[in-house]
Each structure stands twice: as C-alpha cells, then as structure tokens.
Amino acid sequence: MKHFGIMTLSLNNEISYVEEIAKHADPADFRIYHFMPSTFNPYTEKVKGKVFHHKKGKWIAGEFPLPSIIYDRCFYHESPHSNQCKNIVNWLKQRKDIQFIGNGLPNKLKLYEVLASSSLKAYLPKTKKLTSAKQLIANLPSINPVIIKPIHGFQGNGIYFIHKRKKDIVVKTDKKEKQVQHIFTDERKFSEWLNKILAKNEYLSQPYLPLCTRNKQPFDIRCFLQKKPDGKWRVIEKGVRLGDKNRIISNLSAGATVIPFHDWVKDFSSSSQKFLTQELNDILSSIPAVLEASFPSLFELGIDIGVTENGSLWILDINSKPGRKVILSAYPHLAEQLYKAPTLYAAAITDIVETKEG
Template identity: 35%
Template sequence: MPANRSLGIMTRCQGSHFVDKGYYRKLTLFGRKQGIRVFVFSPRKVDYATRTVKGFEYRNGAWQSGTFPLPALVYDRCFIGPSYRHYKPFVEKLQNDPAISFLGYGLSGKWQVQQMLSKSRELAPYLPPTQLYTLAHLEQTLDQYGAAIIKPTAGTHGIGVVRIKVVDNGFEISGRGRENQPFRRVIKGRPKLKLFLSTFTAGRKFLVQPYLELHTADGTPFDVRVLVQKNGRGEWETTGKAVRLGDPRSITSNLHGGGKAVPLEAFLARHFKPSLKVRIEQQVNRLASELPAFLEQSHGRLVELGIDVGIDRAGNVWVIEVNSRPGRTVFQMINDPVAKHHSMTQPVRYANYLMKERVGGY
C-alpha cells in the first residue's frame, strides 16, 4: 500500500508495550479491508531525515516491529497525563509537518473546553458553574452551595476528584487520591482544610464546581457516556450511549474506579418518571448533535468525542466532561454489538473519507 494510504496510530509506547492493543488490532484489520495500512508508533521514534518512523504492525496474528514511511494521516491516541510533557514537543512537530494531517487534534484541558462551550447560547445552560481553583473560589462555592467538587484540569479516570462538604463539625472530604483509591475524612476548621488542600493540590491546576447530586436514590453515582464520531462521509454521528455506574463508596462513576455500565433507556425508565425520561433523552440527544460541531469551530478538527453527561436528582442534564480520546469499553459491557463495532471502525472510515476527498495532501 502506498504511504498516502497509511494511518499511523500515535500513542505512548514503552518499548513494545502500549495500551489498547485489542482496539488497534481491530483498526488494523478493518483498515486492511479498506486498503489502508494501519500501524502504531510513538511520536518520539520519528526520523525526519529519512521521513520514517519505528513502530508496530499487526501481522500474522502478532504485533511486529518495523520501520514505516511517515503516514499520510495520524490518529492521536497520546493520552494526556503527568508524563505527557515528554511527548508534547514531538507531537507538536508532527502537527506542524505540512505533509501529515491529523484525524483530529486533542482537546487541551477541562478549563479550555469549559471556556469554549460557555460561548454557545445553546450549550452554556448545561455547564455547571466552574472556576479555576483558588481557596477563595472554593470558600465562595461552599458558602453558596454547601458542597463543592474540585477536579484536576488535566485528570482522567476520576483520579484526584474530591467532594468537600460543610458538616456540623467541619468539612467532610471524600473522593479519589492520586493512586485512584477512594478515601473519606472529616477535617475540623478552615485552617486544617486549607492545609489539606495545599498538600493535595500541590503543583497541579484544579477546577472548582458546586457539588451536583449525580447519583441514584440509593447513592450510586452515575453518568451517561455518549460517543460521537465522524463517519465515512465526514459527518458527526452518535455511535452509542451508555450509563456508567460507580462504586457507591465513590463520588464518580468512572469504570477504572470499579464501576459497571448499563443501557441508557432501561436505566432512565427505572429512575425517572416517563415525562422526565423523555425530556432527559431529548436533551442528551441535543447535546450529542450540537456540541461536537460547535466545539470543532472553536478548537479545530476533531475525529471523535466522549461526552460525559450528568443527570441530577431533579432530572437536570449537565455536561460534566468532554474527552477527545474516549474509551469504548462501555459498549462491550452493555452488550451493544453495533455500537461496539462502529466505535472501533469509524476512525478508519473517516480516514478513508479524508484520503478520497483530499488526495495529495491538504
């Protein structure tokens, strides 16, 4: 296959170790049927002198290392986390290469996304009041609402998300620490709270929001994961929707924290009155159809988004987070084979569309 029919999956490889091998294997096999060569590579392994890159290709039932011509298209799966700074300059160099196009550019952080979405008249009402964390902003939120959430601006998997609640004898703090372990403690007095927070947030940026009761009547936290992707015609399409249920001891519903997934419609029918269920479904669908295109206008090209939607006890719908490198496990867990298949093949379909539409570069 010629280099201009190649799709490079850019990820963080430690030697031959990289995450999501099962997903990338399916992308490779589906790409082959479309006449597209798919391989996995680290942005740190590019040789610009020879215009090649060391990487891995799934062949003959195994991942095999090789040297590949730089791909025409790059699918960015370089997850942002504490060690991303080691990859960022290499990613940016690829992004600035005129011969290479990215299927989509990763969103930079929760605060930036919040700022972009707040400019939309349609989407702004779905955003919880949000500020960059300072002790003054936290105290203001606690005084107004009685409970607040702080979350890292660049965090994933619910790590570092903490609820602070005013209680009779001080402040109840619960959430997940840096090791993603749930914890709960009561702290007496603002000076001790200030000391705890200065240690907990040290060196990282956080957001502060009012605490929303995004849980069922029995206290199980949940959210709705909506996966939207570009299809083979270059248009946004909703691939699937699922409810993620968290550990009742936790304040978040992330699957990495021991959660599980269930189908949306049955869940809403069980927990909300029929008229409220219909309204919630309409609002979730509206978010799925309006948010991607609006975000893309502000941010630049995107290929897929995981939109995490919260529903509070009164049935109000909230945009909790938008992720440009979404996972797909939920559709396996709810046994939705169509959504599962589409979630794994749409990036190749979109790559095929870009190659056909824009032969010879952009």
C-alpha cells in the same frame, strides 16, 4: 496503500483496541503502525514501533517512515515524557504532509470557557480555576459542598469531594478499591493539604451536583459520537454508568457497571422519558458544532451527561479520545463498527485531500 499510524504514550497502552483496529483494517488499503511520538527522529524522518502483519496476524517491531495518516490516542499528563510527546505532536500537526483524523480538545477549563459562551451555558456547572486553599475556603459558604478536579485530568483521577460540616472540612476521593475520607478539624491543616495538591497540578472547582440514584449510586450517561465518512456526526450509542453506593464518581476504573440507556430510561414515566430523550438529543446535536467552531476538526467524542433528581441535565465532561468500554459493555454487537470506524473515516478524508490536490 495508505499508511495509518496509531500513537500512544506507551506501546503497552490500549493494546487490545489498537490490535482490533489493525485486524479490522482492509489490508489492501491500509498498513497499520503503532508507535510513540518520542521515537520520532527528525533527521531520518522515521519512528520506531511496530507494524501489523495481516497474513501472520501479529505485530513486527521495526523502524519506519512517519505514517501519513495519524490517529492520536495519547493521554497527556504531567511528566517529562508526556510533555515531550505533546510538543512533538503539536509540531507534527503543523505539517501539511500528515493527516490527523482528529485534532483533540484543550483542557477542561478552556473547554468550559468556549461552551459557556454558547447556547449550552445553561447545562454547565459553574466552573472556576482553583488557585489556592484560601480561595476555596472563602467560597465554601456559597458552594458547599464542592468538587475539585484536575484541569488536565481523565478517567476520574484526582477528583475530590469537599464538604464544610460545622467546624470540620470533610474530604473524600474514590480509589479503585474503596473510597478514602479524611476529616480536617481546622482550616490550617486543610489549607496545607490542598496547597500541596495545587502545587502538583492545576485544578478547577465546581458546585457538587447530587447525581445519584435513589439507592445513592452515582451515575452518568456516556454518549459516544463519531463522524461518518461523509463528515456528518452521529450518536453511536448511550450507556449509563452506575457506580458503587455512596461513591463520588461512576467511572469504570472505580468499579462502575454499565447498562444500556434504553433500559435505564424505562424506569421513568413516559413524560419523563420523552423529556430526557429530547433534551439529551438537543444537547448532543449542538455540542459538535460549538466545538468545531472554536477548535480544529474532530473525529469522535465521549460526552458525559449527569441528571439530577429534579430532571435537570448537566454536561459533566467532553473527551475527544474516548474509550469504548462503556459502549461495548452495553452494546457488544457494535464492536466491528467501532473497530472499523477510524480507518473508514481516514480513507474518506484522505481521498478528499487527494482529489483536491489532483
């Protein structure tokens, strides 16, 4: 019996996804646990959390030995608890008696540096670390408007659109319910505001790309990739996220809707369809190899691709802990496959390790 643990920063995070993994796991092969890294006791080698009881169909709280297979679904941010968990997980990854089914990726800036040194450079918006308001103001004449985003951000949180308009500086950001805009009439007040933001989190800056439909809806293509049990990558599916008109981002958390990629691309001419599909396939086939040449082995990727009006494709973001909402919204028939995938892959890689050790 294999012991498969799912780690999150809170036992309230991703409850439905964690439970579906447990329900779809073979009870003859796996015992499924859910726990937080911060509950690990180095003296007893145990963690507190819950274990899934297949016959009863429910979770049972308890303390148990650290599972030998771990699926890390922790989304780290700037907080004492998050930093504590991150340090514990980094330590656990050094242990040879624990198998992680995916090792995660570094922050957005480090990721950019690796991709910019590869054949994918042409698909990347030029990215710089933002250190001060003075730096951004000095660069505005050449990259106006500009987008700034947290280096450690996720789900579109903390993204700002900044536009120098004559003497004014316009700042916009998307909240769940609405878009918030503020106009700074002088650079001093803008600098005070931005420096406060930068004091709380590390940020990067990129030129703003007009990734909108003709109806002014922001959109991007979420591509979901996973490794098969044989270790080969495959594109599970692609979904197009359409945001509300005049919004900055197209994240589901900001109210975006989803349509299947195959339906969306039908609105293009046959030649454009062929170009977009081929270019997209080329990008997706290259990314995993580039990443795994520099970072530890991965299991899944959520890759966000933008398309400008002239047909140029841009790599917007890559996430090693992608959600499933986009793909499940567009392709609900894939649910069983997605919920079984983590334990099927875990079974394959642990069998390989056991064979080598034997």
